[in-house]
Amino acid sequence: MSEHALRLPTSSNFAREIARAAKLVAAGLARLGWSLFSIGFFAGLWELAWAFGWTNPHLLPPPHIFLGHILEQAKYFSPALRWSVGVAPDEQPSPLMAVLSTVAATSARVLAGLVLATILSIALGIGIRRYRFVDRLTLPTVLFLAPVSPIAWLPVSIFLFGIGNPPAIFMVFIALFFTMTLATIAQIDGVDESLIDVGRTMGATRGQIYRRIIIPAIAPGLLVVIRMNMFAAWMVVLLAEATGVGSGLGQVIMLARNTFNPSLVFFTITLIGLLGFASDWALRQVQRRLIYWAPQQSGGAP
Amino acid sequence: MKSTAMPAFSSKDAVVCRSVGKTWAAGTPQAYEALRDIDLDIRPGEFVVLLGPSGCGKSTLLYLIAGLKPMTDGEVWSFGGRVETPSPERCLIFQQAALFPWLTVWENVSFGLSIRGASAADRREAARKALQRVGLAQVMNKRPDELSGGMRQRVAVARALAMRPKVLLMDEPFAALDVQTRAKMQSFLQDVWLDSGASVLFVTHHIDEAIALADRVVVFTARPGRIKAIVPIDSPRPRDPFDPESEAMRRRLTDLLSTEVDAAFAEQEAL
Numbered sequence: 001m002s003e004h005a006l007r008l009p010t011s012s013n014f015a016r017e018i019a020r021a022a023k024l025v026a027a028g029l030a031r032l033g034w035s036l037f038s039i040g041f042f043a044g045l046w047e048l049a050w051a052f053g054w055t056n057p058h059l060l061p062p063p064h065i066f067l068g069h070i071l072e073q074a075k076y077f078s079p080a081l082r083w084s085v086g087v088a089p090d091e092q093p094s095p096l097m098a099v100l101s102t103v104a105a106t107s108a109r110v111l112a113g114l115v116l117a118t119i120l121s122i123a124l125g126i127g128i129r130r131y132r133f134v135d136r137l138t139l140p141t142v143l144f145l146a147p148v149s150p151i152a153w154l155p156v157s158i159f160l161f162g163i164g165n166p167p168a169i170f171m172v173f174i175a176l177f178f179t180m181t182l183a184t185i186a187q188i189d190g191v192d193e194s195l196i197d198v199g200r201t202m203g204a205t206r207g208q209i210y211r212r213i214i215i216p217a218i219a220p221g222l223l224v225v226i227r228m229n230m231f232a233a234w235m236v237v238l239l240a241e242a243t244g245v246g247s248g249l250g251q252v253i254m255l256a257r258n259t260f261n262p263s264l265v266f267f268t269i270t271l272i273g274l275l276g277f278a279s280d281w282a283l284r285q286v287q288r289r290l291i292y293w294a295p296q297q298s299g300g301a302p
Numbered sequence: 303m304k305s306t307a308m309p310a311f312s313s314k315d316a317v318v319c320r321s322v323g324k325t326w327a328a329g330t331p332q333a334y335e336a337l338r339d340i341d342l343d344i345r346p347g348e349f350v351v352l353l354g355p356s357g358c359g360k361s362t363l364l365y366l367i368a369g370l371k372p373m374t375d376g377e378v379w380s381f382g383g384r385v386e387t388p389s390p391e392r393c394l395i396f397q398q399a400a401l402f403p404w405l406t407v408w409e410n411v412s413f414g415l416s417i418r419g420a421s422a423a424d425r426r427e428a429a430r431k432a433l434q435r436v437g438l439a440q441v442m443n444k445r446p447d448e449l450s451g452g453m454r455q456r457v458a459v460a461r462a463l464a465m466r467p468k469v470l471l472m473d474e475p476f477a478a479l480d481v482q483t484r485a486k487m488q489s490f491l492q493d494v495w496l497d498s499g500a501s502v503l504f505v506t507h508h509i510d511e512a513i514a515l516a517d518r519v520v521v522f523t524a525r526p527g528r529i530k531a532i533v534p535i536d537s538p539r540p541r542d543p544f545d546p547e548s549e550a551m552r553r554r555l556t557d558l559l560s561t562e563v564d565a566a567f568a569e570q571e572a573l
Contacts, residue, residue: 194400197370201388202414202465212417216404293404293445 059262066263066270071095073264076255077102099271106241106248107275109165110233113172117233118226121177125184130210146178150236154243163245171240176229183225187218220294223287230283234276316380316469316501317344317367317392323375323526324362335526336362340376342520342529346468349495349502351512353555354522355566360505363527364471367503368394381468390414393462394471397478399454401446401461408433408442411461432464433457435497436490452483456490463498470495472504476511488514492539509555513548514541521558524565531558 043063049055050062057065066073074095093101124142127134153174157167191214199209241250249268256264322340327333336359344350352360365371367378369388378385380392401410409416411432412425420428433439436456446454455475462470472491476484488511495502506512512519519533533555537547 192398192400194396194398195402197368197388197394197396198400198402198413198461199417200370201368201393202390202417203388204417208417212413213402216402219404293447 061263061266063266063270066266069263070267073261073267074099076261076264077252102248102252103271103275106237106250107279109168109240109248110172110230110237110279112165112169113237114176114226114230114233116169116173117176117180117229120173121180122184122222125181125188126210126215128181128185129188130206142178142181146182150175150239154239157240158243165245168237168240168245168248172233172236175236176232180225180229184218184222187221187225188214190221191217220287220291223283223291227280227283227287230279231276234272234279238272314346314381315343316346316348317342317503318379319343319363319367319376320379321376322363322366322373322378324359324366324371325374326362328374337366338526338528340527340529342532344469344501344503346501347499349504349515349517351516351519352503352505352522353509353512353519353559354507354527355524355559355563356507357566358522358524358562359527360522361473364394364473364503364505367469368392368471370394390465391467392469392471393465393467394473395455395458395462395475397474399446399451399458401454401457403446405445406442407438407444407446407449407457410446410457411464413461414465428464429460432460435463435494436460450483451479452487455479455487459491459494463494467498467500470498470500470502472502474505474507477506484511489540491515509552509559510543512555513551514543519555521555522562524562524569530562533558 046055046060047062047064050057050060050065055062075098077095078093078098124134124138128139128142129135150171153171157170157174161167161170195213195217196209199213204212237248238250238253241248242254243250245251249272252268253265256262256268319340319342322337322342323335324337325333325335340363342350352363354360362371366373367380367385369378369385369392385392401407402413405413408426408429411429412420415425415428430439430442433442436459438453438456438460441449441453441457446457449457458475459470476487479487491502492515502515504511504515513535516535519535520529521531521533522528523530533551535551541548
């Protein structure tokens with residue numbers, strides 16, 4: 001009990017806490033400033049190239065043009081406008097709602113595919129290392145299918161699930177599953193052997209060694225694997241939506257391609273960039289809470 | 303080949319090695335003979351230092367005695383029982399402390415008790431006692447990455463002590479520490495050893511460390527490791543590293559080692 005008493009905040013502790021919080025806020029603001037500057041710097045180069053007439057503004061419209069047409073472009077996000085012949089213009093959702101519902105549909109597919117792939121690949125990876133039978137039964141097939149490109153899975157997903165959400169989610173899942181399984185195995189193989197030896201010396205069973213030592217030991221590495229694969233999920237979902245689904249950012253990109261609308265392409269790319277950035281931030285918050293013991297690392301991102 | 307006579311030793315001996323040999327990756331082209339024909343008896347409460355050139359297999363011997371790796375030849379006995387699996391009675395302490403970074407210090411120390419299903423209150427109490435013995439009761443609730451290298455190694459010792467081991471196997475436990483911390487840790491270890499009554503097998507390639515700590519120094523040859531000489535040190539503790547007895551011992555051990563270091567060096571150059 002005495003160690004709890006030591007932790008009661010005294011006034012000098014309180015002042016120190018405030019100073020520490022202020023430092024954290026300042027550091028956060030500085031990181032945000034650099035993020036904006038980084039994007040602004042490269043956007044600025046693009047604008048300069050436009051101002052000097054080095055690029056064709058019809059093919060490569062700079063940010064002030066494609067962002068200037070947001071409202072005009074946003075209407076293309078409405079699936080009703082594109083798909084239903086008999087729908088009157090006033091029955092369309094507002095442009096903002098159209099963009100939001102498209103973004104939500106794509107994000108939900110990414111999330112569903114990523115969660116499925118994460119749970120099943122970690123389970124299989126642990127199973128392969130834990131049980132020789134699982135290893136012999138599944139690992140050769142995993143290695144066999146791991147190099148297959150998502151493009152090749154696209155027709156398979158349509159054969160299996162038709163059109164709609166399931167094939168898009170399946171595409172995200174299948175694109176991540178095999179590599180994430182192999183990454184889980186690599187993480188398990190990388191666990192410091194002396195940690196396992198400690199468990200064996202203490203009389204831990206194999207199950208206890210997995211539950212109490214290996215799983216916590218690989219957790220930090222697995223979260224990095226999940227973050228990296230989340231970017232892959234964003235890439236694959238567009239591919240899946242471009243062909244198999246009636247909504248989503250992939251459909252918008254296809255529409256922009258077919259109607260030769262570069263502004264719409266760049267606007268959608270901007271949206272994807274923002275979504276990727278936001279989801280990476282969210283995963284890092286999860287990482288910080290779950291891996292409470294690891295020193296705080298940004299993994300290169302702010 | 304090896305004699306298969308019944309092992310002649312008392313069941314009270316802490317560790318008995320009979321014709322122990324180890325070849326890593328035996329039967330493959332990468333086969334690597336690390337140890338050959340090790341015969342060694344260690345009494346209860348004895349402090350034995352294994353001294354030899356790098357790569358001579360002294361650490362391998364600790365892993366075999368701990369039961370963490372299978373031996374290729376011979377057998378190891380401990381207090382009358384044949385060593386075949388690891389046991390908390392023979393705790394190995396690693397060069398790096400090998401603490402679990404996701405657990406607090408006290409949870410690390412009581413890890414073995416939690417495997418046995420002890421209650422949280424019992425575990426906490428046992429951890430506190432073990433940490434008091436290494437002088438670290440005040441850091442119970444910290445995490446390993448908040449501690450210095452020397453403190454982490456003391457926590458590792460406390461984790462072993464909490465299992466009431468009869469044999470402590472230490473694999474260059476202070477090699478990663480700076481010289482000042484190392485000296486402190488040596489005197490700390492002597493206190494712990496006297497207090498616990500356990501036998502200690504301590505691997506090092508530092509002659510001074512052997513002189514400061516050992517009842518007996520076991521000098522190994524270059525690979526494959528065999529026992530070249532067993533040198534008792536009778537002078538009382540704490541030992542002054544600069545008195546004539548220590549100087550003479552340093553000279554003797556240096557001479558014993560130098561030919562082996564040369565041999566190890568020649569082999570490495572030939573690779």
